[in-house]
Amino acid sequence: MRVLVTGGAGFIGSSLVHALVGGGAEVTVVDDLSTGSMDNVHPAAAFRRLDILAPDLRGLVVEASPEVVVHLAAQVSVAASIADPGRDRLINVEGTRAVAEAAAASGARRVLLASSAAVYGEPAELPLRETSPTRPAVPYGSSKLAAESVLAEVLRPAAVDFAALRFSNVYGPRQRAEGEGGVVAEFASRMVTGVTPTIFGSGTQTRDFIFVADVVSAIVAAAEVEEALALPGPDGPAYNISTGRPTSVTMLAEGLRVALRYPGTIEHAEARAGDVEHSVLSPEKAAEHLGWRAAVDMQRGLGATGAWFTHQR
Ligand SMILES: NC(=O)c1ccc[n+]([C@@H]2O[C@H](COP(=O)([O-])OP(=O)(O)OC[C@H]3O[C@@H](n4cnc5c(N)ncnc54)[C@H](O)[C@@H]3O)[C@@H](O)[C@H]2O)c1
Missing domain, CATH: 3.90.25.10 (UDP-galactose 4-epimerase, domain 1)
Incomplete structure (x- = not known):
């Protein structure tokens, strides 16, 4: 399988890339190294240092021709999202649009977005289910929720399958x-x-709290499953990844x-x-x-x- 991972030099992305390469996948990593590190990148993965908002993204993704795109690159700090909501939105929402458009242009079969428990905000019920109300309490949660919508907006008409994986607290x-x-x-x-x-x-x-290896096995399962993941309905493409x-x-x-x-x-x-x-x-x-x-x-x-x-x- 050919997989393109944005944010593959980061915490979750680097563990994912190790697992994918170990399973025989051909992996391309796109990362601007803003919080990630080259030390984390598996040597067998093709590495491209690029901001997902850069105009070169589309050509790069088309050339890599992935079957699956895993979009992990993001502004990940809740505190930074409160200090500068505009920047958080730019990277997390417009960045997701750029990745989704590039994936559609490349002929990818599926796009998986790293979303978050932050989309739920103050829980209306416990445990939270994908159908629970989404009332984000911080800009980071709002931008992840908007990124989920952008994914649907771009990929449904392009007939590309997709899912928003809502991770709980990963460690x-x-x-x-x-x-x-x-x-x-x-x-x-x-x-x-x-x-x-x-x-x-x-x-x-x-x-x-969920261990990173469990999140990685969830992403791999979502990449490999044959049936479509983008089920109808607003919460259809959302999947909690939690314990x-x-x-x-x-x-x-x-x-x-x-x-x-x-x-x-x-x-x-x-x-x-x-x-x-x-x-x-x-x-x-x-x-x-x-x-x-x-x-x-x-x-x-x-x-x-x-x-x-x-x-x-
Ligand atoms: N860690 C958690 O508990 C958790 C929980 C829920 C969701 N998530 C999501 O999972 C994903 C991965 O998070 P992480 O914890 O591994 O964080 P991380 O900061 O380690 O990884 C993010 C990676 O994206 C890269 N990146 C950031 N902005 C970029 C840009 N504009 N262009 C290209 N690359 C860029 C960074 O350099 C980094 O390598 C994120 O989308 C995050 O929102 C994480």
Whole structure:
């Protein structure tokens, strides 16, 4: 299979490219290295350093002639989206349009977009399902929701199949503390350097943390499945990629403490305004249509993550 991965030098993208190459795929990576790193890129992948908004994108994608395009390149920081919503929108919405148009021009069979639990905002129900109301509370969530619409707008008329994969909080090796879901990376990098980690709020707030290898296996399943993924209806092409299990921030910090044998303390500070109290996403639709389920248990995922941060030090 020929696959083009935007953002393939980043946290999730680099793990995906390793898995695709390992499975025998021919992979092209497009990344401007704004947050990604060349060290992350598998040597067997063709690498093109390019901004997805650059006019050269279309020619490059047409030349690579991928069967599947996985669009991961994005502005990923919630804080940066609040500080500069215009830039967030440009990269995440217009960038997605450029990638979708280039994919359609290249004759790709399917486009997979990295979307996010942030499209739901404050949950109206738990667990969140793809049919739950989408009421983003931060510009990053709005731009991901708009990117989902742009995908449909460009690809439905072009008869290209597509899906928006709504990842919950992803963690694992190569994650940076600044990105979305960066709490694991933040705690791990502090614990290995002996700096006290801080939990904002009581620590009882929960998230659906998912190990990066599980997200990668979901993307691979979505790339390979034969049936169309863009089902009719507004939520038809959306798939939660999650464990369905809530983990409190305190449980997470304690799990990392065990994995890293961190002897120090963990501090508490006041809750941050706008933080959702509980979030968990049902993965049932992905299980049914992609034949996929998250398989890595939390302590094993934290162990692998901790080992990587220790090695980096
Ligand atoms: N990490 C999470 O918990 C999480 C959760 C939900 C959704 N996502 C989404 O998954 C995707 C990957 O996120 P990640 O955590 O691996 O982040 P990341 O920052 O490690 O990866 C993003 C990659 O995209 C590249 N990039 C950014 N802007 C670009 C541009 N204009 N042109 C070309 N390349 C560009 C960066 O250099 C980087 O390599 C993103 O779309 C993100 O929104 C991540």
